[in-house]
Amino acid sequence: MNKRLQSWATAALLAGTLAAPLTAAEPASPPAAPDSEWRLHGNDVGEQRHSTLRQINSDNVDKLGLAWSFDMYTRRGVEATPLMVDGTLYVSGSWSMVYALDARTGALKWFYNPEVDRAFLAKGCCDAVNRGVAYADGRVYVGTYDGRLVALDAGDGSVLWDVQTTDREKSYTITGAPRIAGDLVVIGNGGAELGVRGYVTAYELETGKQAWRFYTVPGNPADGFESPALEKVADTWTGEWWQWGGGGTVWDAMVYDPELGLLYIGVGNGSPWNHKLRSPGGGDNLFLTSIVAVKAATGDYVWHYQTTPGETWDYTATQHMILADLELDGKPRKVLMQAPKNGFFYVLDRVSGELLAADPYAITTWASHVDLETGRPVETPDARLFDGENVSLPSNAGAHNWHPMSYHPGTGLVYIPAMQIPIKYLEPSNERDRKPGQGYWNVGFDRIANVPPNLPNLNEVLDETYKGRLLAWDPLKGELRWASDWGRVGGGGVLSTAGNLVFQGSGEAQLLAYDATSGEVLWSHDTQTLAMAAPITYAIDGEQYLAVAVGFGGGAAAEAGPILHHRQIPNLSRVLVYKLGGKATLPPVPERDRELPKPAPVTASVETLEHGKVIYQRHCSYCHGDGMRTGGLTPDLRYSGPAVHEQWQEIVREGLLAARGMISFAPYVDQASAEAIRQYVLLEANRLYQRQQEARDNTP
Structure with a gap:
């Protein structure tokens, strides 16, 4: 780690003077809060996720208690x-x-x-x-x-x-929140890993009639281009990218500036991730991993800035964007700020798209810095070495993912939920993975490199390697002011308030309140599950409340299984609401018996088991975890009972459990391969059973 990064870990400088600080002369009981709603996704039009409420503040936050909770009707992720x-919470x-x-x-x-x-x-x-x-x-x-x-x-x-x-008929989904842009409502979509082409669509608020659609990547040139902008950016692509879909889905971040009449769109990764397959002749591949400004009324292109030209690591620019007015070099500037996956914090002029600053907020092995003259990252020599040994930071999970950050006008800091997850990419070792349409997922890399090693202390190694923390970032100086201690991956979105507070859920299933200027932890509450989403605050009848939707799930619960599987975090999908003096309590966490019954013996050859491992990693690991280590949201196949094994072919190839999300893989997995996967499952189940028995025998 370089000296600058080491200094970040210990920095704890004050961020300046808060507006109207609290004084000892104020009454002991908190003053009545002005009634305040939370009408927009990010509270204000700039999505700063900051509240001016201060009844709950750094002096009395230790009196915060649960006011009420509501159990949702499902048990999957909550974000x-x-x-x-008007007195109603919509979640x-x-x-x-x-x-x-x-x-x-x-x-x-x-x-x-x-x-x-x-x-x-x-x-x-x-x-x-x-x-x-x-x-x-x-x-x-x-x-x-x-x-x-x-x-x-x-x-x-x-x-x-x-x-x-x-x-x-295509693999499109929607997980993001719509945004209101004048008299239109705008929505994007997801699916780049599954071979789709991204776009954003605007609809009339009252009727649902489509007003415009903006495609983020060009389609097949033979079909013509939807706009002059797409015809121009097609020159940044090579090969037959449209056969793969192209990607560029806008699965989360958008923000509308009513003063300028502009809608800012954060564009995602390529389909597939591997740039060599998607665009074999090279090219920047616009508008992948770009911030694009369009006219909100018409969807016409205005400007763009690309964070990661020739994207190949899944470094999306779909992360939360914040609009603010800052003074740079003595001049007021209307800016847009973003901390995308690639590890650099960007400040752009939101009128023109000019790059004003780009500084690393995390370790970035793929690029040394961003050249402010050209706006392009300067890649390291091994940035695109994908041999299964070279470690890339950030990983495809990013140094910051979808979890919203917050900007505090009083401290001048942006609070970023950051993480450190290394990854090893591997070029496809099977010719099948070099072609489009060879599976529901195909990112153009071989996932065998992600199988966790069979180590007796694997859990400890993973907890030490994969970490998260909250950063207090100074966007004017491009440096860290303070950071929380490293903890387990899983930190959620952020809220800041005029009470000199920053709220965030931690990877330890705690909701925390930090001092906004120093980073000191002032309060915590056991949420019993991860609080991945960002909290909000509001006031009714002079009383301030803090609300957060909680529930373990999302991509981390499935794909990041090796990191999370041993932590046994339950999914308790709830809404939790707090206030000063709240006395409500949560019911006890249900006990989970994870004792594995003795599995059936393995009957396959070593060659068959290796084949099953390869096919599992290619098609199954995205949901059931690398090396069968799921985060708990999807079934851990090692615990599959006799009935599952008896119906294995029907489940895998005939879609017996399609109503539960397990659709047929018959187009991609033949009968022999399905059996090889089953034998690999039995191999890992027997290994787990043996470890559990040894642990029991060694327990005093």
């Missing part, structure tokens, strides 16, 4: 930012379900179930999550996992209109 409008859960709750008491007012076909689970990369709803003019808008945009009556939850925004 939603709630909205609070979405997994499978795009929407709950309207009394913001004072938690009483259910109405519930909406879009009835998404569970078979769609296999068409997405990262769980059937939903990051929130939008609100405008008495309507609640939600994007559904199966690609619809639905408008609901905010009063009773009745459906006002329902439009299909995607081709249901």
